[in-house]
Amino acid sequence: MPYTSHSHVEKGEVLIAILNAWRDFHILQDEGWYRIPVQSAPRRWPPRWLAFYQTKVFEEERYAVRYYGEVERIEVVPRTELLPHEWSNTKNDRLYYKLTLKQLHKRTEPIQSHRPRRIVFVPTTWQKFSMAGDFNDLFDDSPLEDTLWTQLKQHAIPAERQWAVDTGKQQYQLDFAIFCNQGSIDVETDGDSYHIGKDKGAQDNLRNNKLESLGWHVLRFNTQHIQEETVTYCVPEIAKMIRRLGGHQDTPKSPTHFYDTPQGIMTQQSLFETGVTYGEDSDLVEDSWE
Numbered sequence: 001m002p003y004t005s006h007s008h009v010e011k012g013e014v015l016i017a018i019l020n021a022w023r024d025f026h027i028l029q030d031e032g033w034y035r036i037p038v039q040s041a042p043r044r045w046p047p048r049w050l051a052f053y054q055t056k057v058f059e060e061e062r063y064a065v066r067y068y069g070e071v072e073r074i075e076v077v078p079r080t081e082l083l084p085h086e087w088s089n090t091k092n093d094r095l096y097y098k099l100t101l102k103q104l105h106k107r108t109e110p111i112q113s114h115r116p117r118r119i120v121f122v123p124t125t126w127q128k129f130s131m132a133g134d135f136n137d138l139f140d141d142s143p144l145e146d147t148l149w150t151q152l153k154q155h156a157i158p159a160e161r162q163w164a165v166d167t168g169k170q171q172y173q174l175d176f177a178i179f180c181n182q183g184s185i186d187v188e189t190d191g192d193s194y195h196i197g198k199d200k201g202a203q204d205n206l207r208n209n210k211l212e213s214l215g216w217h218v219l220r221f222n223t224q225h226i227q228e229e230t231v232t233y234c235v236p237e238i239a240k241m242i243r244r245l246g247g248h249q250d251t252p253k254s255p256t257h258f259y260d261t262p263q264g265i266m267t268q269q270s271l272f273e274t275g276v277t278y279g280e281d282s283d284l285v286e287d288s289w290e
Contacts, residue, residue, distance in 0.1 A: 014129045015047035016065060016122035016138060020055040028052070028067070028104060035082055035096040044123040046074055050099055051129060053119055063117070064110040065135065069101030111135055118164045136161040144189040144226045145175055151230045152176070157238060158248060159187065167210050178238070180245035186211055187238060188220045217241055 017034065019025055028034055034050060051068035054061050077098045079091055086092075113135035124140045132138050136149065139161045152159050163177035165186075176187035190204075208218045219241060221234050242248050 013048040013126055014051055014068075014124045015042065015044070015049070016051050016053055016119070016124060016129075018055065018120055019052040019067075020057060022057065025054075025058070028101075032069075032104065033098050033100045035077075035098055038076060038095040038097055040120070041097060042121040042123055047071060047099075047123070049126065049129070050101060053113070053117065053122075053135075056116065061110075063113045063115075065132075065138075066107050066110045067104055068107065068129070069104045072100050072102045074099050109133070111138065114158075115160055117160075122162075142175075142189060142191070144191060144223060147226050147230060148176070148187070148189055148221070148234060151235055152238075155235050155239075157235070157242070165211065165214070165216070167214060170210070172207060172211065178242065179249045180242055180247060181249060182244075182246040183215050183217055185238065185241050185245070186216045186218045188218065189226055190220050190222050217245065 017036070019028070024034070034052075049068060049070050051065050053065050054063070054067075056062045075098045076095055079086075079094045079096055082096055082098060111129075111132045111134065117135065122138055124138045128138055128140055136159070139145065139149075141162070145161065149159070149161060157178065159176040159178045161176055163174045165172045165174060165177075174186045175189050176185075178185040178187065204220075211218055219237060221237075225234055
């Protein structure tokens with residue numbers, strides 16, 4: 001299946017994919033292609049550009065997006081043809097998209113993730129990919145999330161977007177995760193149409209209870225809150241919760257304290273307090289196609 005190039009910018013034209021094995025990196029460098037299981041392809045398809053999030057196996061280059069390239073063509077190929085020298089296994093009959101790149105490029109400045117991430121795909125736009133200074137800048141799922149993320153950055157509140165939490169029986173994707181010294185905060189941006197109704201309310205309550213049993217404190221803001229009261233209501237409520245939970249885990253280990261003033265939320269770095277050390281690999285699940 002050939003790839004059709006697009007002359008205009010479109011939503012989701014860049015796909016961030018996981019790169020978690022040296023073999024796949026060498027294939028990418030030497031042969032110029034990457035594989036995605038047909039049954040696991042993301043909903044925004046096909047991508048015009050591929051970029052790669054490198055996991056812990058890459059040591060100095062880990063937890064960052066450095067390499068990317070424009071897709072030249074896409075083919076559907078069985079695994080046995082892609083990896084003919086591989087030992088026989090149950091995956092031999094699987095079909096994969098083989099995405100061949102025109103050229104592999106390396107960003108001058110990597111897009112760093114400050115915490116290890118469990119990702120498979122993150123679809124985004126070329127504009128966000130070009131401008132991103134932090135992995136959280138890449139997400140392109142919701143204008144409400146983008147609005148709140150902008151304010152969190154402006155108020156120096158560190159948060160992780162689209163953070164995966166495994167409860168044992170179910171995995172939840174948090175809109176924003178904020179890690180504090182005495183607990184963690186889940187901030188949800190509830191679009192009005194999505195969370196209306198008895199069934200949705202019951203699901204939200206069940207989700208909240210499960211997360212709270214694991215030490216998460218849930219804050220929910222609706223469309224009006226975020227569109228009209230982000231600075232006057234949302235940010236102050238988040239700041240209060242951070243104070244309640246002993247300040248956030250900062251880098252390097254110097255929690256920021258938030259204060260309400262007539263001019264808005266003010267921050268002050270504490271140089272003599274330390275937060276709980278976050279084990280950089282503790283929450284990382286190496287999702288793999290292998």
